[in-house]
Amino acid sequence: MMKLLGSKYRFCDGLSRRSFLQIGGLAMGGIGLPQLLSAEAQAGKRRGHKAVIMIFLPGGPSHQDMFDLKPDAPKEFRGDFKPINTNVDGIQISEQLPKMAKLMDKCSIIRSMVGATGGHDAFQCTTGRKNSNQPPGGWPSMGSVLSKIGGSTNRDMVPFIGLAPKMGHAPWSDNGVSGFLGPAHGPFQPNKGGGMEDMVLNGLSLDRLSDRKTLFSSFDKFRRDVDQNRLMEGLDVFNEQAFGVLTSSRLLEALDVSKEDPKIRDTYGKGDPKNRDDGGPKMMEHFLAARRLVEAGARCVTLAFSRWDHHGDNFGALRQDLPLLDQGLSALITDLHQRGLDKDVSVVVWGEFGRTPKINNGGGRDHWPNVSFALLSGGGMRHGQVIGSTDKIAGEAVDRPVKFGEVFATLYQSLGIDVHKVNVKDLGGRPQHLVDPDCHPMRELI
Numbered sequence: 001m002m003k004l005l006g007s008k009y010r011f012c013d014g015l016s017r018r019s020f021l022q023i024g025g026l027a028m029g030g031i032g033l034p035q036l037l038s039a040e041a042q043a044g045k046r047r048g049h050k051a052v053i054m055i056f057l058p059g060g061p062s063h064q065d066m067f068d069l070k071p072d073a074p075k076e077f078r079g080d081f082k083p084i085n086t087n088v089d090g091i092q093i094s095e096q097l098p099k100m101a102k103l104m105d106k107c108s109i110i111r112s113m114v115g116a117t118g119g120h121d122a123f124q125c126t127t128g129r130k131n132s133n134q135p136p137g138g139w140p141s142m143g144s145v146l147s148k149i150g151g152s153t154n155r156d157m158v159p160f161i162g163l164a165p166k167m168g169h170a171p172w173s174d175n176g177v178s179g180f181l182g183p184a185h186g187p188f189q190p191n192k193g194g195g196m197e198d199m200v201l202n203g204l205s206l207d208r209l210s211d212r213k214t215l216f217s218s219f220d221k222f223r224r225d226v227d228q229n230r231l232m233e234g235l236d237v238f239n240e241q242a243f244g245v246l247t248s249s250r251l252l253e254a255l256d257v258s259k260e261d262p263k264i265r266d267t268y269g270k271g272d273p274k275n276r277d278d279g280g281p282k283m284m285e286h287f288l289a290a291r292r293l294v295e296a297g298a299r300c301v302t303l304a305f306s307r308w309d310h311h312g313d314n315f316g317a318l319r320q321d322l323p324l325l326d327q328g329l330s331a332l333i334t335d336l337h338q339r340g341l342d343k344d345v346s347v348v349v350w351g352e353f354g355r356t357p358k359i360n361n362g363g364g365r366d367h368w369p370n371v372s373f374a375l376l377s378g379g380g381m382r383h384g385q386v387i388g389s390t391d392k393i394a395g396e397a398v399d400r401p402v403k404f405g406e407v408f409a410t411l412y413q414s415l416g417i418d419v420h421k422v423n424v425k426d427l428g429g430r431p432q433h434l435v436d437p438d439c440h441p442m443r444e445l446i
Contacts, residue, residue, distance in 0.1 A: 059309030112388025137180030280307025346379030
C-alpha cells in the first residue's frame with residue numbers, strides 16, 4: 001500500500017483528502033498501473049467507454065419484501081409490506097420503494113436468481129462464479145477483467161474502482177478480487193487503507209507531485225527494496241502515465257461529490273458512514289460518486305450499501321433501509337438517463353442470496369440460497385420487464401431460473417464483449433472463459 005500525504009481538508013462524507021489518495025488498488029508494489037498501460041499499448045487498441053456499476057447489498061436482501069411480494073400467501077410468509085403498482089402495467093414492487101416504482105420502465109427485475117453458494121460474501125456478485133474449484137490464483141472479478149481487456153480509458157483515470165469501506169465482516173466489503181490476473185488489475189479502493197502496511201512518501205505534498213524529479217527521488221529507496229523481490233523491473237515511460245493519475249485532478253474531482261450541483265446532490269440524499277455490528281454503512285454519496293466516476297472514465301465501480309442480514313426485526317430494519325435504497329438507486333438511474341449515459345452504463349443490484357419464505361419467531365428471515373433477485377438498468381438493454389418467477393411463497397424458482405453467470409454474460413455483452421470469443425489467460429498461460437461455458441447472454445435483455 002502506498003499513501004501520499006495530502007491536506008487535512010475533509011469531504012462531505014467524512015473522508016479526508018489524504019484517504020482518497022491511498023493507492024492500494026494501483027498495486028504499486030509492482031507498479032501495477034504502468035503494467036496495465038503497457039499491456040494496453042501492446043494490444044494496440046482501446047475500446048469505447050462503456051461501464052458497469054455493481055451495487056452489492058451485503059447480508060442477503062429479502063427478495064419477497066422488495067421485488068417479489070406474495071400478498072396472497074399466509075401471513076407467516078407474506079410479511080408486513082404490500083405491493084404497489086409501477087409505471088409498467090402488471091409489475092408490482094414493495095410499497096417501500098415508491099421512487100423505483102416510477103422508474104420500472106427503465107429497469108428489469110430478475111425474480112429467479114439461482115445457484116447461490118450460501119456464503120456470506122460478495123464473491124459470486126463480483127465474479128459470477130462459485131468460489132470452489134478455482135484455478136491457481138482464483139477467479140478475477142468483472143472489474144479486473146475489464147481492466148485487463150480494456151485498460152484505462154485515459155491516462156489519468158483508473159479502470160476499476162471499489163467504494164466499499166472496511167467492515168467488521170470483511171467479505172462484505174470485498175470490492176472485487178483480481179484473481180489470476182494479478183494485483184495490477186485489482187480495484188483502486190479510496191475508502192480503505194491505514195495500518196502498518198501503508199508506505200508514506202515522507203515530505204511529498206500534493207503540491208509537489210508535479211515535480212517529477214522529486215517523485216523519482218522519493219521512489220529510490222522503495223524501488224531498491226522492491227527490486228530485491230523482483231516485483232519491479234524498473235521504471236519506463238508507462239510510469240509517467242501512472243503518475244498522471246497521481247498528478248491529475250480528474251480522479252479526486254470525481255470522488256469529491258461536494259463539487260456536484262447541490263440540487264442533484266440532494267436527490268441522492270445524505271449517508272451515514274457508521275458500521276452496524278459487522279458492517280453496513282449507508283453511504284448515499286457512493287451512488288453519486290459511482291456516476292461521477294464512470295462519467296470521468298472508470299470502466300467498473302463497485303459499492304456496498306447498508307446491511308441486509310435481518311434474522312430479527314426484518315421489517316423494522318427494512319422500514320429504515322428500503323427508503324434510503326429507493327432514494328439513492330432512483331437518483332442514480334434518473335441521473336444516468338438525464339446525462340445520456342443509460343446506453344453505455346449498466347447497473348446491477350443484488351445480494352449474495354435471498355431470505356427464508358417463512359418469518360421466524362424473532363420477526364426475521366434467515367439465509368435462503370435457493371432463490372434471490374437481481375435488478376438491472378441501463379446498458380442499452382431492453383427494460384420494463386420481469387424475468388422469471390417463484391412459487392406462491394417465493395421459496396423456489398418455477399420459471400426461467402437465472403444463474404449469476406448469465407447475468408455476467410449479459411453485462412459483458414452490454415459492454416461490447418462477446419463471452420464466446422474473448423478470454424483471459426490464467427497463471428499457466430491457459431485461456432479461461434469470462435463466464436462458465438454454459439452461461440450465455442440473456443435473450444430477454446439483449
